[in-house]
Every structure is written in C-alpha cells, then in structure tokens.
Amino acid sequence: MFSRIKEDIKSVFDRDPAARNTFEVLTNYPGMHAIWIHRLSNKLWRNNWKLIARLLSTFSRWLTGVEIHPGATLGRRFFIDHGMGIVIGETAEIGNDVTIYHGVTLGGVSWNGGKRHPTLEDNVVIGAGAQVLGPITIGKGGKVGSNSVVVKDLPAGATAVGIPGRIVNPNKSNDASEQREEVAKKYGFDAYAVSADNPDPVAKAIGRLLDHMHLMDNKVAVLCKEINQLGGEVCQEALPELRVGEFDEDEKAAAKRRQSHVESFDPEI
Structure with a gap:
C-alpha cells in the first residue's frame, strides 16, 4: 500500500510543477485523496460490501469534490489535477499514467446495464471540462481538449477537440x-x-x-x-x-x- 502511495506522489511531481514537497501533496491534493479512498471502496465493492462501498464513495465526494463510483477500475499512477467536479462512472476503466483535469465526466449515454462508460488506455490526457461519454475507447496516448464532448472511439496518439469531438491530428507520422x-x-x-x-x-x-x-x-x-x-x-x-x-x-x-x-x-x- 505504501509503495503505491509513494508511486502516486512521484507521479504528481512528474506532472505538476506546482508541487513543492511530499507533505504538500499529502495534504493539499484532493485528487490524490479521492484515488486513495477509491482503492478501499473498490476493494469493498468487489467483496460484495456494496452499501459500505457506496457510503465511502459518497464521503469521498463530499470531502474532495471528486465522484468515483466504487466499481470503476483505476490504473497505476493515475493523476487527477485540481479534481473538483469530476465524475467517473461505474464501468469506467482507466489505464496507467492517465491524467484528467477538473470538471471531467466519464459518463454513460444509456440506462441499460453492462459496459456503458469509457475506457481510457495508458498515457491518456483529458482536459478540463471535457465529457467522454459512452462505452468508447480513448486509445493509448490520446488527448481530449478542454470542454470537448467525445462520443466515439479515439485512435491511439490522436487528439480530439470540439463539440462533438473531432480528431485534429490523426495518428500518423507528421x-x-x-x-x-x-x-x-x-x-x-x-x-x-x-x-x-x-x-x-x-x-x-x-x-x-x-x-x-x-x-x-x-x-x-x-x-x-x-x-x-x-x-x-x-x-x-x-x-x-x-x-x-x-x-x-x-x-x-x-x-x-x-x-x-x-x-x-x-x-x-
């Protein structure tokens, strides 16, 4: 557990130049607090302690301003910058070294059960206020611009901007x-x-x-x-x-x- 926390703290220093020391990260980064609480709520969820998991998730939302459903899957070195207003749905899957900013929604477009939230592969970056909706996949190294709305798959290495999101740099040698x-x-x-x-x-x-x-x-x-x-x-x-x-x-x-x-x-x- 402590090795994962050390890894998380290091990822903050790698991606946020405003971070000055470990104590500051431990005490002033609500995105990190939300991730750490989610790890516990996710373990409870997977062991069928679903009510307690949801209560812990709601407490985390009240404490940090970040709502992560306990059923969501988060990868290693996941970094939430600023954090306020983020919503991550139950069937969302997030890979390693992913970064998302405040106001992001990883939501669904259907009330049907099953997979209904996005999958973010490794090294994805989601800009502030962006909405990534539905059971779509944002490919490895993909980027979504601030305030964009993406409802279709994004190829690896591509960038999407606008409403609806459109690809502005397809994954090809330039x-x-x-x-x-x-x-x-x-x-x-x-x-x-x-x-x-x-x-x-x-x-x-x-x-x-x-x-x-x-x-x-x-x-x-x-x-x-x-x-x-x-x-x-x-x-x-x-x-x-x-x-x-x-x-x-x-x-x-x-x-x-x-x-x-x-x-x-x-x-x-």
Missing part, C-alpha cells in the same frame, strides 16, 4: 510538425501548439513562419557547402542563440519610457 519542432528549438522558441492541424490561426501563422525558416536554412546550407567547395570560407560561425527574455527586457524598457513620457506630460501646454 514530418512537417517534426521539422517545425526542430527549427523552433534551434531558434530558442517554444514550439507548443504549432502543429499543422492546430485550429488556432496564430499558431498556424507561427507554424508557417517556422516552415519558411526551415526552407531558408536548408537553402543557405546548400549555398554555403557549394561556396566552400569552390574555395570560399563562409558560414563558419553558428547562428547566435535567440533569447526570448531579451524581448521581455526590451518591452519593459519601452514601457518604462512610455511611462516617463506620460509623467512628464503637462496638460496646460
């Missing part, structure tokens, strides 16, 4: 996205959310810029190689590192200048 990430790292840029299928127009524009930079880099590299073969000496120095913080400093300096202009302004002139 050379363009990989190239963008490489170029972004080269120039010191965080390439988060610049995939070719991202619906954000700003992210798409940044992605196009990265594509252009990648093409220009390749062309310059070819030109440099040809010139060097002819006896020239070009492109010997590496590109200077682009520090994002420099832009922050420039913006702060500009804001300070603007403020000084405002303070020196005389309305009577």
